[in-house]
Amino acid sequence: MPEIILTDKNFDNEVLKSAVPVLVDFWAPWCGPCQIQGPIIDELAKEVTTAKITKLNVDENQAIAAKFGVMSIPTLMIFKNGSVVEQMVGLQQKADLKRKLQSLA
Amino acid sequence: MAEIYNIIIIGSGPAGYTAGIYAGRALLEPLLFTGQEPGGQLSWTTEVENYPGFPDGVQGPELMKRFRDQAQKFGAKILDAKVDQVDFKVKPFKIWSAGAEYQAQSVIVATGASANWLGLENETRLKGRGVSSCATCDGFFFRGKDVVVIGGGDVALEDAMALTKFASSVKIIHRRDCLRASDIMQQRAKDNPKIEFIWNSEVIDVLGANSVEGVRIKNIQTNQETEIPCQGMFVAVGHHPNTDIFKDQLELDNIKGYIVVKESTKTSVAGVFAAGDVHDFQYRQAVTAAAAGCKAAIDAEKWLESQN
Numbered sequence: 001m002p003e004i005i006l007t008d009k010n011f012d013n014e015v016l017k018s019a020v021p022v023l024v025d026f027w028a029p030w031c032g033p034c035q036i037q038g039p040i041i042d043e044l045a046k047e048v049t050t051a052k053i054t055k056l057n058v059d060e061n062q063a064i065a066a067k068f069g070v071m072s073i074p075t076l077m078i079f080k081n082g083s084v085v086e087q088m089v090g091l092q093q094k095a096d097l098k099r100k101l102q103s104l105a
Numbered sequence: 106m107a108e109i110y111n112i113i114i115i116g117s118g119p120a121g122y123t124a125g126i127y128a129g130r131a132l133l134e135p136l137l138f139t140g141q142e143p144g145g146q147l148s149w150t151t152e153v154e155n156y157p158g159f160p161d162g163v164q165g166p167e168l169m170k171r172f173r174d175q176a177q178k179f180g181a182k183i184l185d186a187k188v189d190q191v192d193f194k195v196k197p198f199k200i201w202s203a204g205a206e207y208q209a210q211s212v213i214v215a216t217g218a219s220a221n222w223l224g225l226e227n228e229t230r231l232k233g234r235g236v237s238s239c240a241t242c243d244g245f246f247f248r249g250k251d252v253v254v255i256g257g258g259d260v261a262l263e264d265a266m267a268l269t270k271f272a273s274s275v276k277i278i279h280r281r282d283c284l285r286a287s288d289i290m291q292q293r294a295k296d297n298p299k300i301e302f303i304w305n306s307e308v309i310d311v312l313g314a315n316s317v318e319g320v321r322i323k324n325i326q327t328n329q330e331t332e333i334p335c336q337g338m339f340v341a342v343g344h345h346p347n348t349d350i351f352k353d354q355l356e357l358d359n360i361k362g363y364i365v366v367k368e369s370t371k372t373s374v375a376g377v378f379a380a381g382d383v384h385d386f387q388y389r390q391a392v393t394a395a396a397a398g399c400k401a402a403i404d405a406e407k408w409l410e411s412q413n
Binding site for chain 2: 030065071072089095
């Protein structure tokens, strides 16, 4: 399943009301480490079936980034049943993310 | 039986990729592990102004993508994985990554250096909540806010300059009364009306419940403590070499743990070479790292020939 592109508008439906856990990659085009994280998220989306994998461009969607207090990117958050259950700041490896998502399935 | 590579390169900054280009062109079919941060420290920067051949500058991530493409073009096999353990006491040398074992006749270590933190408890707690080591990534979140930058080298001043695009004020806190940054960066920082310097001071605590609200600093000459209100703290206090996995394998200097090299790129183990910031604490430039990567590949090629 390809990753879902989030916006300020579809965030509630795709993330907060999701029946399965959701991983959100908060990123921006000017951030070097985000350019490394992006392809890792793409691969993760192809391999993970028990959770939704999503990306949110913080430059274009500042309301959601502000709402969740994002002050550093890349930040990855995992949501389950509408709340944040895990928050990771900085570059994350695929294997670690996979393990975390599997433990929530 | 695992395949035995002629050369395994560990690291993907200018040194690692340049070693890959040269070893690839020597038809040695090198295997290169990028580590956790492909492209290394330059992936965290924006504009690189001092790499020869780019008079208008080049973005760090773009430069590293070009290095990588060039290494791949000449036959380097690139794995986006981290090396967890090495054994340089056996021949061929052994390397483990993600549970798999790899073997090589020679190894080039180009694992570079990583940014230091101050090491304060509240600094760790507030990472991602106002504490950052990447001004180009996170400056955006500090629009109209007051921030401090800790350090006095080129990175600190580049961070400060990048932050003035967003923040209302940028205070540079430095332990000494002068900077070790290059003259051109010092001039730019001193000319910038948003930048102010606080000399002879070190940060002793980061304040704030859920996000940074200030820092407590101590003047190291007078011992006087002051609180500086701010919403962001950017740390640029030097680097440490990434040599943890080589501790019992290679001779390291006993102060900061840099790999000791003799005769250009040779380490204490014959057949293992080192290039870039992992051994160079003096120059630490993209262009010097690239040059060292080239030398290491040529040294490794000669060494392989001498073994046959």
